[in-house]
Amino acid sequence: MAKQPKSKYKSGFVSLLGRPNAGKSTLLNAFVGEKIAIVSDKPQTTRTTVQGVISEPRGQVVFLDTPGIHRTDTQLNKRMMDAVRGALDARDLLLYLIDAARPELEQQRQALEFLQRTETPVVLVLNKVDRIADKRELLPLIEKSMELYPFRETVPVSALTGDNLDELRKVVFSYLPNGPRYFPEDHLTDQPERFLASELIREKILQATRAEVPHSVAVAIEQWLEEPKLTRISANILVERAGQKGILIGAKGEMLKRIGSEARPELEKMLGTKVYLELFVKVSTGWRDKTNVLNELDWRAQFSQASPVEPVIGE
Numbered sequence: 001m002a003k004q005p006k007s008k009y010k011s012g013f014v015s016l017l018g019r020p021n022a023g024k025s026t027l028l029n030a031f032v033g034e035k036i037a038i039v040s041d042k043p044q045t046t047r048t049t050v051q052g053v054i055s056e057p058r059g060q061v062v063f064l065d066t067p068g069i070h071r072t073d074t075q076l077n078k079r080m081m082d083a084v085r086g087a088l089d090a091r092d093l094l095l096y097l098i099d100a101a102r103p104e105l106e107q108q109r110q111a112l113e114f115l116q117r118t119e120t121p122v123v124l125v126l127n128k129v130d131r132i133a134d135k136r137e138l139l140p141l142i143e144k145s146m147e148l149y150p151f152r153e154t155v156p157v158s159a160l161t162g163d164n165l166d167e168l169r170k171v172v173f174s175y176l177p178n179g180p181r182y183f184p185e186d187h188l189t190d191q192p193e194r195f196l197a198s199e200l201i202r203e204k205i206l207q208a209t210r211a212e213v214p215h216s217v218a219v220a221i222e223q224w225l226e227e228p229k230l231t232r233i234s235a236n237i238l239v240e241r242a243g244q245k246g247i248l249i250g251a252k253g254e255m256l257k258r259i260g261s262e263a264r265p266e267l268e269k270m271l272g273t274k275v276y277l278e279l280f281v282k283v284s285t286g287w288r289d290k291t292n293v294l295n296e297l298d299w300r301a302q303f304s305q306a307s308p309v310e311p312v313i314g315e
């Protein structure tokens with residue numbers, strides 16, 4: 001293949017934003033072609049920003065998936081929204097996703113207030129069009145969305161089926177400046193393997209539980225031993241109450257077994273080794289408001305020892 005002249009090479013930073021459940025993480029995975037962000041039908045699945053990089057002959061895009069924009073109550077939620085705010089700065093383009101099958105325009109109005117300060121161009125992505133039988137329904141939705149925010153343009157897609165994603169990539173590249181290749185071509189994400197492993201376990205929990213349980217769960221890797229033929233992983237599942245512990249263990253330990261047997265093949269695929277997985281459930285009352293627990297769960301805080309630890313704010 002002929003090499004692109006260097007001056008035509010485009011690169012830049014693009015954040016994926018939107019309400020919980022809009023399909024941001026599904027879109028990130030579809031772009032990258034690998035599962036790097038967990039997905040579930042429960043809102044607030046993503047709790048931190050996830051970088052996903054695509055490298056093509058025409059250029060490189062560094063995408064950033066973000067937590068869904070929602071009202072905050074706990075310290076965990078506040079950190080999630082800080083992550084969203086951080087994903088607005090120094091971007092070349094923002095993609096704002098709306099679930100076209102459940103647009104909930106009133107909530108969008110509140111979420112879009114987040115974008116009022118930004119000068120960065122925002123493109124509206126109407127996702128889940130596979131769930132819209134009559135595509136003519138999209139036109140009034142586009143009009144109403146434009147009344148809420150001056151989006152530069154609109155691209156209807158299905159992150160799930162891949163419908164119109166080539167067009168969306170084209171649109172993304174059209175907003176990028178000429179620039180360098182920031183990462184090697186095989187670089188897909190910034191997440192350490194251990195964090196991704198804990199996320200994959202959390203995904204299985206989210207998919208298997210309901211109501212308040214998904215929001216009350218965190219996963220912390222306790223042990224990671226790489227042996228010649230297998231990797232031994234043990235993880236603690238944190239919950240907030242004894243009742244939730246009971247739900248996660250299940251009758252005769254069935255639920256925990258199910259979570260483990262669903263997570264293991266994905267861990268094996270990611271690591272390319274056999275995995276021996278042990279899961280424990282621990283009650284950690286109020287962990288979503290405990291700075292030390294949140295720091296332990298935050299891989300970026302773990303990596304940058306130099307970063308200042310937030311003061312514990314009493315009630």
Ligand SMILES: Nc1nc2c(ncn2[C@@H]2O[C@H](COP(=O)(O)OP(=O)(O)OP(=O)(O)O)[C@@H](O)[C@H]2O)c(=O)[nH]1
Binds near residue numbers: 018021039067
């Ligand atoms: N039918 C359909 N479902 C989709 C599509 N994209 C995402 N979904 C589903 O929507 C649900 C939410 O997807 P996520 O990718 O986790 O959504 P998110 O915006 O990252 O959600 P948060 O992380 O909670 O903010 C999952 O059940 C996905 O399978 C799509 O294009 N079509």
Ligand SMILES: [Mg+2]
Binds near residue numbers: 026046
């Ligand atoms: Mg997500």
